[in-house]
Every structure is written in structure tokens, then in C-alpha cells.
Amino acid sequence: MDHVYRAIADPTRRAILDELVDRDGQSLFEICARLTMKHGIGSSRQAISQHLEILEAAGLIEVRREGRYKFHWFNGEPLRAITRRWPTTGKRS
Amino acid sequence: MRINLTSVPVDDQEKALRFYTQTLGFEMKHDIPMGQHRWITLVSPEDPSGAELCLEPDEHPAVKPFKEALVEDGIPFTSFAVQDVEAEHKRLEALGVRFTQPPVDYGMAIAAVFDDTCGNLIQIATEVKAS
Numbered sequence: 001m002d003h004v005y006r007a008i009a010d011p012t013r014r015a016i017l018d019e020l021v022d023r024d025g026q027s028l029f030e031i032c033a034r035l036t037m038k039h040g041i042g043s044s045r046q047a048i049s050q051h052l053e054i055l056e057a058a059g060l061i062e063v064r065r066e067g068r069y070k071f072h073w074f075n076g077e078p079l080r081a082i083t084r085r086w087p088t089t090g091k092r093s
Numbered sequence: 094m095r096i097n098l099t100s101v102p103v104d105d106q107e108k109a110l111r112f113y114t115q116t117l118g119f120e121m122k123h124d125i126p127m128g129q130h131r132w133i134t135l136v137s138p139e140d141p142s143g144a145e146l147c148l149e150p151d152e153h154p155a156v157k158p159f160k161e162a163l164v165e166d167g168i169p170f171t172s173f174a175v176q177d178v179e180a181e182h183k184r185l186e187a188l189g190v191r192f193t194q195p196p197v198d199y200g201m202a203i204a205a206v207f208d209d210t211c212g213n214l215i216q217i218a219t220e221v222k223a224s
Contacts, residue, residue, distance in 0.1 A: 029206065030194045037199035044117020068164050069193050
């Protein structure tokens with residue numbers, strides 16, 4: 001789980017997840033364009049690739065090839081483990 | 094100095110000519126035999142005396158790996174302006190064009206990216222005028 005906490009500790013990586021929730025299955029180009037134009041994040045494509053690798057290692061995104069294209073998909077499953085550990089609903093709410 | 098010509102590297106000039114004219118709607122300006130290839134340029138019917146687009150053979154060995162790397166990351170080779178990117182996306186998709194990015198609102202522009210069937214991704218964009 002350490003991977004997951006580390007992955008979501010970074011604001012650029014959280015912005016990437018926000019944009020994938022807005023539209024799932026994006027190319028690297030689309031992710032970079034959204035970060036630059038919508039979030040004012042001017043990181044290089046290389047830096048964004050490294051953020052994507054960290055998110056992929058934490059299981060928060062999946063990279064799938066479709067023919068010659070490569071798309072990034074959000075995976076919320078690791079986050080469910082957090083609410084299973086610290087339930088947000090239940091006897092106290 | 095002015096820009097009067099730009100080019101896209103295509104894997105097959107005849108196929109490219111069909112796609113860029115019949116599907117995208119550009120018009121042929123020049124078609125001159127050049128050895129085993131042709132010098133083909135196109136113009137937009139919206140601007141027939143404007144900049145020309147050359148359909149250039151991509152046979153140099155460095156070009157194919159370059160194109161493949163761009164396509165893998167979804168990076169368009171060039172970009173064209175359209176009046177209404179949403180309408181153009183619908184029109185082209187109905188013609189079977191594969192989009193790697195549907196129209197996305199960036200604030201200053203709305204842009205989409207499609208596959209030109211000749212080894213390139215192409216962006217179409219509509220500028221959003223500040224109101």
C-alpha cells in the first residue's frame with residue numbers, strides 16, 4: 001500500500017487521475033495537453049511519463065495497447081482498500 | 094518570408110490522396126511525376142490560394158520509427174483549423190475515421206486527434222474566441 005499513498009501524495013499525479021476520471025483511456029499527448037492547458041502544469045512529456053510509471057506501479061492506472069496506440073486507464077481498486085481499512089460509512093455515520 | 098508549403102510523410106501517396114481529398118475534403122493543386130513518386134500538393138477549398146500541403150513519401154529509414162513513436166504517444170504530426178470541431182468529429186467518425194482523442198476543451202481551443210491511415214495522427218482544432 002505504500003506505493004499508493006506515495007502515488008497520490010503528488011499534486012500532478014492527482015491531476016492526472018482527475019483528468020482520467022473526466023475521460024478514461026487517454027494517450028500521453030492528451031494527458032500532457034490537459035495538464036498544461038487546464039491545470040497550468042508545464043512539466044515535460046518525460047516528467048509526465050515518469051509520473052505515469054509511478055501511478056502504474058501503484059496500480060492506479062493501467063496502460064493498454066490498442067494496435068499502434070497506447071492508452072492510459074484509471075483503476076480505482078487500490079483506493080477501495082483505503083476505505084475498507086478506514087470505512088467512511090458504518091456505525092458512526 | 095512566409096509559409097506557403099508544409100508536408101505530411103505518407104506511407105502510400107495514392108491512399109493518402111484518397112483520404113486527404115475524399116475524406117478530409119482538400120483539393121489537389123499539383124500532381125507532378127517525380128521518378129517513382131509524385132509531387133502532390135493539396136489546398137483547402139476554403140483557401141485555394143493559401144498554404145499547400147505536400148503528401149511526401151515516408152521512405153527515408155528514419156521516418157517510420159519516428160512516426161511510430163509519435164503515434165504510440167498520441168502526438169499529432171500537424172494540426173488543421175476547423176470551424177466546428179464537434180461537427181467535424183461527428184462527420185469524420187461517420188466516415189470510419191479513427192479518433193485517438195475526441196474533442197477536448199482546453200479553454201483556448203477545442204481539439205481532437207485522428208489517424209490519417211497513412212501512419213500519422215492529425216489534430217483538428219477550433220479556436221475559442223474570448224468573449
